Amino acid sequence: MRPAFILASALTAAAVLCAQPPASPVVVSPEVHTDRTVTFRLYAPKASEAAFFGDWMKTGTSEKMTKGGDGVWSVTVGPVRPGIYIYHFVVDGMTIADPVNPRIKLRARTSASLLEVRGGEPEVWMPRDVPHGTVRIEWQHSKVLGGDARWIWSYTPPGYEQSPNRRYPVLYLFHGSNDIAGGWILAGNANFILDNLIAGKKAEPMILVMPFGHAVPFGSPREQQAKNVSLYDEYLTRDVMPFIESRYRVAPGRSNRAIAGLSMGGGQSLFIGFSHPEKFSAVGAFSAAVPADFAARFAAVLKKPEALPQTIWFACGREDSLFDRSEKLSALLKDQGVPHTWHPTPGNHTYTYWRQYLAEFAPLLFRR
Amino acid sequence: MRPAFILASALTAAAVLCAQPPASPVVVSPEVHTDRTVTFRLYAPKASEAAFFGDWMKTGTSEKMTKGGDGVWSVTVGPVRPGIYIYHFVVDGMTIADPVNPRIKLRARTSASLLEVRGGEPEVWMPRDVPHGTVRIEWQHSKVLGGDARWIWSYTPPGYEQSPNRRYPVLYLFHGSNDIAGGWILAGNANFILDNLIAGKKAEPMILVMPFGHAVPFGSPREQQAKNVSLYDEYLTRDVMPFIESRYRVAPGRSNRAIAGLSMGGGQSLFIGFSHPEKFSAVGAFSAAVPADFAARFAAVLKKPEALPQTIWFACGREDSLFDRSEKLSALLKDQGVPHTWHPTPGNHTYTYWRQYLAEFAPLLFRR
Numbered sequence: 174m175r176p177a178f179i180l181a182s183a184l185t186a187a188a189v190l191c192a193q194p195p196a197s198p199v200v201v202s203p204e205v206h207t208d209r210t211v212t213f214r215l216y217a218p219k220a221s222e223a224a225f226f227g228d229w230m231k232t233g234t235s236e237k238m239t240k241g242g243d244g245v246w247s248v249t250v251g252p253v254r255p256g257i258y259i260y261h262f263v264v265d266g267m268t269i270a271d272p273v274n275p276r277i278k279l280r281a282r283t284s285a286s287l288l289e290v291r292g293g294e295p296e297v298w299m300p301r302d303v304p305h306g307t308v309r310i311e312w313q314h315s316k317v318l319g320g321d322a323r324w325i326w327s328y329t330p331p332g333y334e335q336s337p338n339r340r341y342p343v344l345y346l347f348h349g350s351n352d353i354a355g356g357w358i359l360a361g362n363a364n365f366i367l368d369n370l371i372a373g374k375k376a377e378p379m380i381l382v383m384p385f386g387h388a389v390p391f392g393s394p395r396e397q398q399a400k401n402v403s404l405y406d407e408y409l410t411r412d413v414m415p416f417i418e419s420r421y422r423v424a425p426g427r428s429n430r431a432i433a434g435l436s437m438g439g440g441q442s443l444f445i446g447f448s449h450p451e452k453f454s455a456v457g458a459f460s461a462a463v464p465a466d467f468a469a470r471f472a473a474v475l476k477k478p479e480a481l482p483q484t485i486w487f488a489c490g491r492e493d494s495l496f497d498r499s500e501k502l503s504a505l506l507k508d509q510g511v512p513h514t515w516h517p518t519p520g521n522h523t524y525t526y527w528r529q530y531l532a533e534f535a536p537l538l539f540r541r
Numbered sequence: 542m543r544p545a546f547i548l549a550s551a552l553t554a555a556a557v558l559c560a561q562p563p564a565s566p567v568v569v570s571p572e573v574h575t576d577r578t579v580t581f582r583l584y585a586p587k588a589s590e591a592a593f594f595g596d597w598m599k600t601g602t603s604e605k606m607t608k609g610g611d612g613v614w615s616v617t618v619g620p621v622r623p624g625i626y627i628y629h630f631v632v633d634g635m636t637i638a639d640p641v642n643p644r645i646k647l648r649a650r651t652s653a654s655l656l657e658v659r660g661g662e663p664e665v666w667m668p669r670d671v672p673h674g675t676v677r678i679e680w681q682h683s684k685v686l687g688g689d690a691r692w693i694w695s696y697t698p699p700g701y702e703q704s705p706n707r708r709y710p711v712l713y714l715f716h717g718s719n720d721i722a723g724g725w726i727l728a729g730n731a732n733f734i735l736d737n738l739i740a741g742k743k744a745e746p747m748i749l750v751m752p753f754g755h756a757v758p759f760g761s762p763r764e765q766q767a768k769n770v771s772l773y774d775e776y777l778t779r780d781v782m783p784f785i786e787s788r789y790r791v792a793p794g795r796s797n798r799a800i801a802g803l804s805m806g807g808g809q810s811l812f813i814g815f816s817h818p819e820k821f822s823a824v825g826a827f828s829a830a831v832p833a834d835f836a837a838r839f840a841a842v843l844k845k846p847e848a849l850p851q852t853i854w855f856a857c858g859r860e861d862s863l864f865d866r867s868e869k870l871s872a873l874l875k876d877q878g879v880p881h882t883w884h885p886t887p888g889n890h891t892y893t894y895w896r897q898y899l900a901e902f903a904p905l906l907f908r909r
Contacts, residue, residue, distance in 0.1 A: 199760070219633035221587060244634070265587035266612070267632070269640050270652065275721070277645050277652055284638065284645055300690045302682055310676040312668060312732075322668045334788055337705055353643070364680075392567070420702055 200245055200273050203260075203288050209252035211288060213260070213271065218244030220264050227260040227288065228523045229253065235263065255292030256525050257360065261285040278360055281351045281391035287360060297532045298362040303372035304331035308364050310355070313416050317408045323385055325413060326355045328364045329421070330371055330378035340422045342429035342539040343380045345409065346531075347438025350462075354385040357531075360524050366532050377539040380421055384413045386438055402464065406445045410452070431484070431538050433457030435527045436495070439487070440464055443502075446482055447471045455484035455538050459530040460522050463498040468505050475509040484537055485513035488530045490520030568613055568641050571628075571656050577620035579656060581628070581639065586612030588632050595628040595656065596891045597621065603631065623660030624893050625728065629653040646728055649719045649759035655728060665900045666730040671740035672699030676732050678723070679788070683780045685772070691753055693781060694723045696732045697789070698739055698746035708790045710797035710907040711748045713777065714899075715806025718830075722753040725899075728892050734900050745907040748789055752781045754806055769805075770832065774813045778820070799852070799906050801825030803895045804863070807855070808832055811870075814850055815839045823852035823906050827898040828890050831866040836873050843877040852905055853881035856898045858888030 202214040213225050215238065223246040224235040238246040246264075259278045262269050270277055276287035295301060307329050312322040330341065346363065348356035357363040363381055370376035388404040389397050417423060432453045434442040439461025446456035447467075464470065474481060485506065489499040496517070503515035516533070520526040570582040581593050583606065591614040592603040606614040614632075627646045630637050638645055644655040663669060675697050680690040698709065714731065716724035725731040731749055738744035756772040757765050785791060800821045802810040807829025814824035815835075832838065842849060853874065857867040864885070871883035884901070888894040 215635075217633065217635045219589060220635070264635070265585065265633075267583075267585045267588070267640065269637050272635065272637050273651055275648055275650055275652070277647060279643065279645060281643055283641055284643070300680060302690075305680040305690060308678040310678075310726075312673040314670055322670075322673060358678075 198243055198245065202271050202273050203286075205288075205290055206249075209255070209290055209292070210249050211251050211253055211290065212247055212249045213238070213262075214245050214247045214273075215262055215264065215271070216243075216245050216273075217264050220246065222265060224263045225250065225260065226263065227253075227258050228521075229256075229258055229525065232521075238262070251290075253288075253290045255290050255294070255296055257298065257362065257528075258288045258290070258525065259285050259360065259523070260288055279353045279355065281353060281387055283351070297366055297369050298528045299369075300362075300365045301369055301372070303368055305368050306330045306333065306364055306371075308358050311416070311420070313412060315408055315412045317404070317411050318388055324354050325385075325416070326358060326383040327417070327421070328358070328367060328381035328383075330367060330380070332378065333380075333422070337422075340424040340429075341378060341380045342424050342431070343382055343417065343421075344535065344538060345382045345384075345414075345430070345432045345442075347386050347432075347434025347441050348383065349386075349434075349436030349438055351391055352386070354383050357381070357383050361528055361531070363528075363531060366528060367535060370532065370535055376535040379535070379539060380417075380423065382413065382417050384409060386434070386441060402441055402444050405441055406448060409445060410449065414452075427452055428454045429539060431455035431457070431482075433459065433531075433534060434461070435459040435524075435530075436522065437462050443467065443487075446485075447474055450474060450481045453482050455486070456482045457484075457530070457534040458487035458499070458502075459527045459534075460489045460493050460495055461487055461499060461502075462495060463502045465498075467502065475505070475511060478509065478511040481511060483512075485511065486516065486534055486537060487513070488516035488518055488526075488533070490518050490522065490526050492519070492521040495522065566611055566613065570639050570641050571654075573656075573658055574617075577623070577658055577660070578617050579619050579621055579658065580615055580617045581606070581630075582613050582615045582641075583630055583632065583639070584611075584613050585632050588614065590633060592631045593618065593628065594631065595621075595626050596889075597624075597626055597893065600889075606630070619658075621656075621658045623658050623662070623664055625666065625730065625896075626656045626658070626893065627653050627728065627891070628656055647721045647723065649721060649755055651719070665737050666734050666896045667737075668730075668733045669737055669740070671736055673736050674698045674701065674732055674739075676726050679784070681780060681784050683776055685776045685779050686756055692722050693753075693784070694726060694751040695785070695789070696726070696735060696749035696751075698735060698748070700746065701748075701790070705790075708792040708797075709746060709748045710792050710799070711750055711785065711789075712799045712801060712903065712906060713750045713752075713781075713810075715754050715800075715802025715809050716751065717754075717802075717804030717806055719759055720754070722751050725749070725751050729896055729899070731896075731899060734896060735903065738900065738903055744903040747903070747907060748785075748791065750781065750785050752777060754802070754809060770809055770812050773809055774816060777813060778817065782820075795820055796822045797907060799823035799825070799850075801827065801899075801902060802829070803827040803892075803898075804890065805830050811835065811855075814853075815842055818842060818849045821850050823854070824850045825852075825898070825902040826855040826867070827895045827902075828857045828861050828863055829855055829867060829870075830863060831870050833866075835870065843873075843879060846877065846879040849879060851880075853879065854884065854902055854905060855881070856884035856886055856894075856901070858886050858890070858894050860887070860889040863890065
């Protein structure tokens, strides 16, 4: 036997040992075609119905899949605009990720899959041939929350390791409900967005810090969930920030600190930013779950706009059910004479827009 | 309305927006009971059969799940020994991860779920209250492989950032077939194992470097897969190692470099370690897919045992179908007078044993 063939046997044996039982046929899903239509496939020989949902579609809708003779269901959708999307299947009432797609959208509970569609133009979220920063995962035992060590994801910009005397500003960046600490990296491509902005001299080199936003376990009863934002505030300011400032070469002071987030994390960034205006010079809120008691809770600080973060920037898509909250927030701030940028956009409640918002917000920060 | 309640509404709205359509009842899975039995649950109202497989079970077996009136299938297994296990469901012939368990076993293709069972005793893989190192993800554009930037996961030991003049030895650590670069972290807990060994002064502080082992795309035809190990060798030595040695404070020379892996990665570590004996002072192979042509390919170097890595250590479980390959490798090395440690153990082809092997192998490295 030729060595190559023997090696192949060895690798195949290993593959079989490591993989799930190969009972199902080899299914390719998703398959992105050159015209940007996409075919999704699912082996479910005994299912009576299967449907597809992609996060660019209207909530509550779905695309029916049809079954082939080999037990493989399929549907072709699109053309789909270049981007990264989240999708799932519903098979006989059961919501699942795509079983053969390795790109999983990790979540606090339940999971889905990621679809990436490339176009002719370079997109700000795409990994380009520019210097790449480093994503890091730290573990910290939280005094505020107890329990196991919690992970904190972060990003250090290109050159961080090679510039041992340089200190960097920090953007604390929060995910949404039912996401994980790494959501902004694994689905948001925040690291590639910053790499590209920094390479293009559109943003200052900065550190991103991404803690896990569920201080109260996700899925807890509503009365416990209600405590999440204040508990997270305490966790962030008492555990995470001192930890980061002791481990990273962080530039000191308010002018080198910003805070932003999406959805639940947008609510958190507003809550924490307005609770500690002495700590942050900028607040960003993307499709934010603006706390409903915002006006009442921050009545006193709203009377002193000069003490608030200088940059207050929020955006939301018009198809997003949280749109009105941002609109109302803008009205409130206007009424109180608080300078801010309210950026209504097309779009819905997805990373498609959050990536774009980050690419617009980051360049506003830490300019000298 | 009390503020807390209003916030709760906000968070719930956000949760609904971010989560999958909440058509199914709230299912808890897995649920580890105090006696270490574990209940798995799956909402599949229209399924006609569902089964469970955990990686401590004999390959090809499964546990039948039974359907409750609410459409939730369940099974209770165990008691299960403390550990981290990989499991999946088979629903009407479709193999899926647990849809509600956030701990996904990411793979090159297909996915499964992770179950963690704690016991009374501290285990070497558990995050303990000791200093934690940092996990890092780097992106590099590979000249050898082309295409998109590839990620490289790594681990720097506690104190790395605080000791800017210290250089560290490196263990290149490889995953198995159908795994991802981060497999040794996300399923292997290699970072916690090293944290614990270093805290207990049982291992030298070292850097771990974990590239993605599928140089040829996983799932390629067999004749292409056969080229994986030599292509990976080229990728590792021409791209990864220079990149790491230019970015990390790496102690120079063979005596500060080791190579190890599991399954396919064990085959790779033997292949690369014996191909470049001048680069590595130690080779570890866990449940290795030992290349079948090993004797022929390395006939020349086997005749010069003094030039080979000083530490050659391999282990495999007696229930592992790759057991015989390690046994034969030991016979070959003995025959050629090559000093080595062959460590047959109980166990099968799972991370349960690979974690243990790492905890036994790492203390042998870089001792002065």
